[in-house]
Amino acid sequence: MSTNMLNELIVIGGGAAGMLAAGTAAEQGARVVLLEPNDRLGKKLYITGKGRCNVTNDCPPEDFFKNVPRNPRFLYSSIYAFPPSSMLELLERLGCPLKTERGARVFPQSDRSASVIDALRAYLRAGGVQVKRCRAEEILTENGAVMGVKTDAGDIAARAVILATGGCSYPLTGSTGDGYRMAQALGHTIVPPTGSLVPLVEKGHDCAQMQGLSLRNIAVRLENGRKKSVFTDFGELLFTHFGVSGPVVLSASAHMKDGEAYTLHIDLKPALDDQTLDARLLREFSENPNRDFDNVLGALLPRLMIPVVIRRSGIAPDQKVNAVTREQRRQLLHVLKDFTVEIACKAPVEEAIVTSGGVKVSEVEPGTMRSKLVAGLYFAGEILDVDAYTGGFNLQIAWSTARAAALAAAEALREDTL
Numbered sequence: 001m002s003t004n005m006l007n008e009l010i011v012i013g014g015g016a017a018g019m020l021a022a023g024t025a026a027e028q029g030a031r032v033v034l035l036e037p038n039d040r041l042g043k044k045l046y047i048t049g050k051g052r053c054n055v056t057n058d059c060p061p062e063d064f065f066k067n068v069p070r071n072p073r074f075l076y077s078s079i080y081a082f083p084p085s086s087m088l089e090l091l092e093r094l095g096c097p098l099k100t101e102r103g104a105r106v107f108p109q110s111d112r113s114a115s116v117i118d119a120l121r122a123y124l125r126a127g128g129v130q131v132k133r134c135r136a137e138e139i140l141t142e143n144g145a146v147m148g149v150k151t152d153a154g155d156i157a158a159r160a161v162i163l164a165t166g167g168c169s170y171p172l173t174g175s176t177g178d179g180y181r182m183a184q185a186l187g188h189t190i191v192p193p194t195g196s197l198v199p200l201v202e203k204g205h206d207c208a209q210m211q212g213l214s215l216r217n218i219a220v221r222l223e224n225g226r227k228k229s230v231f232t233d234f235g236e237l238l239f240t241h242f243g244v245s246g247p248v249v250l251s252a253s254a255h256m257k258d259g260e261a262y263t264l265h266i267d268l269k270p271a272l273d274d275q276t277l278d279a280r281l282l283r284e285f286s287e288n289p290n291r292d293f294d295n296v297l298g299a300l301l302p303r304l305m306i307p308v309v310i311r312r313s314g315i316a317p318d319q320k321v322n323a324v325t326r327e328q329r330r331q332l333l334h335v336l337k338d339f340t341v342e343i344a345c346k347a348p349v350e351e352a353i354v355t356s357g358g359v360k361v362s363e364v365e366p367g368t369m370r371s372k373l374v375a376g377l378y379f380a381g382e383i384l385d386v387d388a389y390t391g392g393f394n395l396q397i398a399w400s401t402a403r404a405a406a407l408a409a410a411e412a413l414r415e416d417t418l
Contacts, residue, residue: 007033008413010149010158012136014041016395017381018164019120021402026127028410037135042117053113056084057392058104068388069254077367078400087399094119105392139182146376160409164380179383187373189360195346196254196356196387199245203342206308210239213304219270222252225261251389253346262343268336278333289322296321309335354394358385368408369401378405
């Protein structure tokens with residue numbers, strides 16, 4: 001080894017999970033080195049929540065697990081041990097005041113991700129964590145146990161390693177999939193990573209015509225090729241140049257399986273049942289009997305949607321509304337209550353907010369995040385095969401698994417010392 005001093009614990013990855021793991025282990029008395037190749041810590045945190053950082057969701061564990069579609073049982077121990085309320089207390093203690101918004105989403109009062117990162121950096125300084133700007137290349141082992149890490153700046157000795165490198169979403173932030181390779185080299189199974197919480201690509205071109213349009217308070221339903229609903233939600237949606245995005249779409253994507261066909265059904269007027277909406281249409285038409293059809297829709301729809309809805313309704317844009325038949329009105333109502341988008345595929349994993357897949361959880365102890373295959377190896381955060389919906393749930397998974405790994409690693413090092 002190129003260093004004479006034995007670093008008890010190395011944390012690989014300076015993101016959300018890595019910083020919390022390093023700070024927690026140091027607080028427990030471990031000597032910690034944090035490895036991060038980026039020029040700054042928490043690079044991905046800077047862009048979460050549109051730069052505001054949705055740090056967690058202030059809900060009880062029972063509600064939390066309802067928002068984890070993939071391997072929720074694996075998280076029971078870590079979430080109950082360090083629930084959202086505990087993360088709120090920690091960040092407040094570290095000097096980051098918080099606020100709770102709609103949907104129990106928690107943000108820093110400053111509305112700046114930097115406030116969260118500054119608090120975590122203070123946590124590292126308080127514990128004397130040594131931050132090294134270098135890239136981990138290999139976890140070194142001997143007789144089935146961790147003995148250090150090979151980096152691009154030389155080897156570093158250690159008796160324990162927490163692998164917190166993230167997935168492979170947003171590769172420009174450093175999530176390049178290195179952790180998968182290092183874990184696999186030690187015998188761990190990697191569930192092939194795919195994008196979760198990712199925009200969806202449409203088959204046609206209607207969404208492109210509405211690019212930039214954001215819809216609020218709409219209801220969505222995702223239906224698979226067998227006409228079975230696999231996800232429903234209510235909230236915000238965004239049309240893009242390639243398809244759809246926004247909170248409800250990102251959550252829907254977590255329920256999609258590769259190779260299956262899907263259709264997104266959007267209720268543009270979820271507060272109105274068919275009868276009430278039909279009465280509304282009749283009122284608009286009767287108040288403007290001599291106007292062209294395309295000129296009365298402005299009271300019902302955003303401007304960018306009108307051409308697409310007109311085409312789908314089958315009603316000529318210059319038809320006078322007093323000539324719209326009952327059958328035509330029924331078709332228009334159907335379009336408003338069931339606006340469909342045929343999905344071609346998910347956007348590439350590089351555009352995903354989080355990655356689905358990763359280290360197979362059956363090879364990891366759920367209470368400690370300790371590898372069942374390699375002594376002294378622990379995992380935290382997105383590298384694990386768990387993911388959740390939008391709303392702060394994925395960051396809480398990072399915090400809770402990091403806390404579990406750090407406490408277990410620090411305790412194991414103490415016991416080994418005695």
